[in-house]
Amino acid sequence: MLPRTLFESEHQQFREAVRRFFAQELTPNIPRWEAQGQVDKDFWRACGAQGILCPDMPEAYGGAGLDFRANAIVLEETSYTGSATPAFGVHSDIVAHYLLKYAQEDLRRTWIPRMVDGSAIACICMTEPGGGSDLKAIRTTAVREGDGWRINGAKTFITNGVTADIAVIAARTGAEPGAKGISLFFCETDRPGYKVGRKLDKVGQHSSDVAEIFFDDLRVPADYLLGAENQGFVLMMQELPQERMSIAVTAHSAAQRAYDLTVDYVKQRQAFGHTLLEFQNTRFVLADLRTKLQVGWTHLDACIAALLQGKLTTDQAASAKLFHTELRSEVTDACVQLFGGYGYMNEYEIARLWKDTRIQRIYGGSSEIMKELISRAI
Numbered sequence: 369m370l371p372r373t374l375f376e377s378e379h380q381q382f383r384e385a386v387r388r389f390f391a392q393e394l395t396p397n398i399p400r401w402e403a404q405g406q407v408d409k410d411f412w413r414a415c416g417a418q419g420i421l422c423p424d425m426p427e428a429y430g431g432a433g434l435d436f437r438a439n440a441i442v443l444e445e446t447s448y449t450g451s452a453t454p455a456f457g458v459h460s461d462i463v464a465h466y467l468l469k470y471a472q473e474d475l476r477r478t479w480i481p482r483m484v485d486g487s488a489i490a491c492i493c494m495t496e497p498g499g500g501s502d503l504k505a506i507r508t509t510a511v512r513e514g515d516g517w518r519i520n521g522a523k524t525f526i527t528n529g530v531t532a533d534i535a536v537i538a539a540r541t542g543a544e545p546g547a548k549g550i551s552l553f554f555c556e557t558d559r560p561g562y563k564v565g566r567k568l569d570k571v572g573q574h575s576s577d578v579a580e581i582f583f584d585d586l587r588v589p590a591d592y593l594l595g596a597e598n599q600g601f602v603l604m605m606q607e608l609p610q611e612r613m614s615i616a617v618t619a620h621s622a623a624q625r626a627y628d629l630t631v632d633y634v635k636q637r638q639a640f641g642h643t644l645l646e647f648q649n650t651r652f653v654l655a656d657l658r659t660k661l662q663v664g665w666t667h668l669d670a671c672i673a674a675l676l677q678g679k680l681t682t683d684q685a686a687s688a689k690l691f692h693t694e695l696r697s698e699v700t701d702a703c704v705q706l707f708g709g710y711g712y713m714n715e716y717e718i719a720r721l722w723k724d725t726r727i728q729r730i731y732g733g734s735s736e737i738m739k740e741l742i743s744r745a746i
């Protein structure tokens with residue numbers, strides 16, 4: 369890998385502290401969390417104590433006042449453990465930013481510090497059973513009633529859905545169809561009417577709890593509206609570049625992990641009296657992947673730098689999400705091939721990486737939707 373110029377020495381220290389902490393507290397727990405289908409809530413609090421959650425939140429709200437580089441380090445190091453969880457991206461990179469930018473001051477002061485210390489876990493409820501790609505078609509309704517809002521509807525595929533203490537909800541508030549009538553709301557998940565449905569049985573990412581959520585006459589106060597009424601779609605579009613970078617960073621680090629594991633493996637595994645690395649096919653496959661990973665890191669850092677300057681455009685972020693998640697698929701699939709039958713055994717980390725990979729081309733906007741967005745800029 370080429371030297372990365374995006375990070376300062378203080379970031380390097382932060383990275384080393386995160387890596388040490390994960391080696392002790394995350395890696396040994398992965399098999400147990402995978403089996404139980406979720407991460408222990410205590411682990412979130414331990415991460416909070418280490419300054420790992422929402423590191424870019426301002427000090428006034430309990431954060432470390434850093435920037436997205438610190439968030440990227442947390443994502444990279446999490447992914448590089450070979451685990452898809454905890455879902456720090458949803459919590460730190462998405463929900464915390466909706467609260468910081470669009471919530472009333474009381475809500476910000478109450479909840480951001482709890483997100484930072486890990487006592488409140490967050491989820492975001494956009495996707496509905498009727499469709500995820502077409503966010504304009506949201507059918508959940510929020511109706512103004514007295515001093516609050518009454519919300520009814522159903523969401524699905526919600527990451528942290530079982531463990532979350534707080535949620536951001538997208539609902540239809542306007543009579544106008546399409547994007548214009550959508551608003552966003554904050555909500556505590558223990559309010560009457562907020563109901564967690566099934567924890568969904570996924571192909572991979574087993575330690576990430578993903579659930580159905582139902583709103584059955586859920587009432588929230590008027591000031592739980594985030595931003596202005598009927599402006600929810602605009603807010604979502606503004607936040608998407610960072611959400612997409614969060615997925616791109618995770619994808620690239622996991623691809624690097626798969627590559628590194630495979631290099632170690634092919635140096636040891638023997639066939640026909642040679643190590644696998646001695647076969648030209650193995651060396652050429654790995655040379656190809658290594659080249660793409662190197663180019664990818666440089667691209668990732670350039671996108672993060674643009675994001676920090678507020679200059680990363682919607683189509684550039686979509687390209688990053690598209691490129692890095694597709695690359696992760698290519699890399700992990702080629703790596704499983706080099707592991708042979710062992711690559712298909714659940715006890716091998718490469719098998720988990722491969723299964724965890726597939727969803728990244730779908731969630732957070734599918735590859736096809738990314739191409740739609742990119743093509744609009746042509």
Ligand SMILES: Cc1cc2nc3c(=O)[nH]c(=O)nc-3n(C[C@H](O)[C@H](O)[C@H](O)COP(=O)(O)OP(=O)(O)OC[C@H]3O[C@@H](n4cnc5c(N)ncnc54)[C@H](O)[C@@H]3O)c2cc1C
Pocket residue numbers: 458491492493494495498499500501502524525526527528570573578727730731732733734735736737740
């Ligand atoms: C594990 C997991 C975690 C998730 N976490 C969250 C979460 O925390 N919060 C949340 O709100 N959502 C979450 N999602 C939902 C996710 O973002 C959606 O699944 C995704 O956006 C796709 O929506 P869909 O599943 O309804 O597929 P559909 O929208 O039905 O799409 C099906 C297929 O049609 C294609 N397609 C759709 N429209 C077009 C088009 N215009 N042109 C070309 N092709 C098109 C899609 O690319 C896809 O291949 C999660 C999903 C999963 C599986």
